[in-house]
Amino acid sequence: MDLLIAFTVFLVSMAVCLTTGSSMLIALAIGLFCFSAVALRRGYALRSVAGMVLASTKKSFIVLRILLLIGLVTALWRSGGTIAFFVYYGIRLITPGLFIFITFVLSAILSYALGTSFGVAGTAGVIFMTLARSGGVNELITAGAVISGAYFGDRCAPSSSCANLVATVTDTRLYDNVRLMLKTGALPTLFTLLGFLLLSLRNPISVVDPAILDALQGSFDLSFWAVVPALLMLILPLLGLEVRWALAASIVSSFAVTVLLQDLSVWDALKAAVVGYAPPSGPLSSILSGGGVLSMLNVTLIVFLSGTFSGVFEGTHMLDGVQDKIGAVARKIGLFPTMLVTSLATCGAFCNQTIATMLNAQLLTRVYDGAGASHTELAMDISNSVVTIAGLIPWSVACAVPLQMLGASLSAIPYCLLLWLIPLCYGLTRRWFFPPHANKENPDPS
Numbered sequence: 001m002d003l004l005i006a007f008t009v010f011l012v013s014m015a016v017c018l019t020t021g022s023s024m025l026i027a028l029a030i031g032l033f034c035f036s037a038v039a040l041r042r043g044y045a046l047r048s049v050a051g052m053v054l055a056s057t058k059k060s061f062i063v064l065r066i067l068l069l070i071g072l073v074t075a076l077w078r079s080g081g082t083i084a085f086f087v088y089y090g091i092r093l094i095t096p097g098l099f100i101f102i103t104f105v106l107s108a109i110l111s112y113a114l115g116t117s118f119g120v121a122g123t124a125g126v127i128f129m130t131l132a133r134s135g136g137v138n139e140l141i142t143a144g145a146v147i148s149g150a151y152f153g154d155r156c157a158p159s160s161s162c163a164n165l166v167a168t169v170t171d172t173r174l175y176d177n178v179r180l181m182l183k184t185g186a187l188p189t190l191f192t193l194l195g196f197l198l199l200s201l202r203n204p205i206s207v208v209d210p211a212i213l214d215a216l217q218g219s220f221d222l223s224f225w226a227v228v229p230a231l232l233m234l235i236l237p238l239l240g241l242e243v244r245w246a247l248a249a250s251i252v253s254s255f256a257v258t259v260l261l262q263d264l265s266v267w268d269a270l271k272a273a274v275v276g277y278a279p280p281s282g283p284l285s286s287i288l289s290g291g292g293v294l295s296m297l298n299v300t301l302i303v304f305l306s307g308t309f310s311g312v313f314e315g316t317h318m319l320d321g322v323q324d325k326i327g328a329v330a331r332k333i334g335l336f337p338t339m340l341v342t343s344l345a346t347c348g349a350f351c352n353q354t355i356a357t358m359l360n361a362q363l364l365t366r367v368y369d370g371a372g373a374s375h376t377e378l379a380m381d382i383s384n385s386v387v388t389i390a391g392l393i394p395w396s397v398a399c400a401v402p403l404q405m406l407g408a409s410l411s412a413i414p415y416c417l418l419l420w421l422i423p424l425c426y427g428l429t430r431r432w433f434f435p436p437h438a439n440k441e442n443p444d445p446s
Contacts, residue, residue, distance in 0.1 A: 002041055003318055006034035011349055018351060018395060025298070028305040028355075035309060039316045049312065056311020063165045063303055066115075067296045069247040070161060074119045075291030076254030077229060078277040079269060081220035081262055083288065085227045086110055087124050088216045091131070091208060099137055100145050100200035103128045104192065107149025113230045115159030117150035117391075119291070121402040125150065126287045127212060129406050135205035143408035144415025145196050147391065150402060151419055152189065155387045156181035158243040159233060162353065162387055165303070169310070169361035170379040174243065177379050184384055184433060188421035195417045215284050221261045229254040299354075306355045310362045319363060327367045335371060336381050336430055339364060340423060343385040344393075353390040353398045360386050377434045384426040388419040 010031035017027045032053075039049045077083050090106040107128070111120045125146035132142040154162050158178055167174040220226065229250040236246035251273075258269045272278070276292035279285050313319045330338040342363060346356035360382055368378045390398035394410050403412060 002038045006031075006038045009034050014349075014351060023298070024352065024397070025301055025305065028302065032305060032308050032312075035312045035318075038318060039312055042316060042318070044316060048315070052311040052315030053308045054311075056307050056309075056314070057304060062168050063161050064300050065244060066159065066164045066247070067161050067300050067303065068293055069244060069251065070114070070116055070119070070159065071291060071293040071296035072251045072273050073159075073229075073233070073247060073254065073291075074114060074116060074295070075272045075274075075277045075293075076251060076258055076269070077114065078123065078279075078288045078291050079262060079264060079272045080229060080254040080257040081222060081226040082229050082254065082257075083110065083123050084216045084220045085222050086230070087127050088213060088222055090124075091127075091213060094205070094208060096204040096206070097201050098197075099132070099135070099205040100141055100203060101193070101197045102200075103132075103142055104145040104149045104196045107146050108152040108189075109149075111150045111153025112157045113153070113159075113233050115153055115157040115161065115163070117147070117154035117398075118401060118405070120150040120153070121146055122290060122405045123288060125402070125406050129408070130212065130287075131205065131209060134209040135207050137205045138199075138203045139408060140412040141196075141199050141203060141415050143403065143406045143412035144417060145199075146406060147402050147412070147416045148192055148196075148418035151388060151391055151416075152185075155383055155422070156185060158237040159247055161299075161303070162357070163383070164243070165354065165357055166361075166379050166382050166387070169358055170365070170375045170382065172375050172379045175237070176376065177383065180376065180380055180433070181383050184380060184426050184429075185422060187429065188418060188425040191421050191425070192418040199415075219279060219284055223261070225257055225261050229257065302352065303354050306352070306358055309355070310358050313362055323363055323366050326363055327370065330367050330371065335364075335368060335373060335377075336385070336427055338367070339381045339385045340389075340427070343382075343389045347386060347390045347393050347396055347398075351393070351396045353387065353396070356386045356390055357382060373434070380426075380433070381430075385423050388422045391416065391419045 010027065013027040013030040017024050036049050040046065086106060086109065090102060094102050107120050107124060110124055111117060114120060128146055129139065129142055132139055154160050156163060156178055158174060163178060164174060167177050232253055233246055233250040236249055237243055255269055258264050259266055272292065274293050276290050276295055277288065279288050326338060326342065329341065339360065342360055343356065346359045350356055365378060390396050392413055393399055394413065403410065
């Protein structure tokens, strides 16, 4: 009963924060207090509870480091002209009947390089939406193409905080996961490409507003050097370099390009890296502004506080009863269908991709172990459910924020093709990657 009361208070707090526009950090702090109070009420000493919280934050630091590096990259790619390079030459390649198709492809490339869905939606995505409105293209389809592309990299890019979080909470290797995510994502990505190609041919753009092209070309030197930071981010991980060092190389090169090519002073480049890039007033000021270390503080604190929940849950075993019930469900419908159910429940209740990822790992690790499934299988099931489902739930931060950035309504959700094709295709083809486990000695996955 005490745990139920704690969850109720936490969920009510989350609902209040979402409806009033208050920071989610308030609800997370209330949740930590409530669950810690349950632990104290069940006889755990305050020092023990504090130890649980501190122990759980060690895993979070791996992700926090990546988040801060992403903050630097997203600012310096703006100031160095890297994002402008992709958008400018991408728009130049657009033919009237391929606008939506190119929008998805460019968004996917940028998200894989940057590893952040919000960063893509808030920069290139805004530009594509502006072009769609001025060119008479269906805004809902365009928004769906942007969000689908943005979540392509958010799910499987080595630099993605989400991919790093999944690897951390499942105790798996990041690059092994990335390779498998690319394999399991190949079929839904192909279907998505075909879908947006058909939609693009049926919704051609009537005209491309030259003002944006002129603004990009006039504000940045768009020579080959502007794309070098992105090439380093894409190529170095393929050569076996750890993602943090690839990010560092991209940051250093972006800083050099910003100072030497785009003629910003060293001080302005440093300022952009910390507080975010602010281009001169004009058509690009509202599009390319942002990034920086400070822009990641809110999400960093969310990841940090979310991580403390798992420490309290694990240290007190307060979710054991829930795990037993989930295990019973898994025996009846299978592991991945169970993951889908818990993903819908956690994403819908907690409105946050990070919390849902951590909680699903917490709830289902023992279930998967009991069924003889590997942690890699657990990581793939989370990557192909929680990560994309969060972007389909209207009140989830993962859905609401990109839609708000793009100025699109909830009616765009059905056009986020990749987000619902990934769990659908994976569910149908999963046994090809992970044949059913026969655990005759212990058939009970709970």
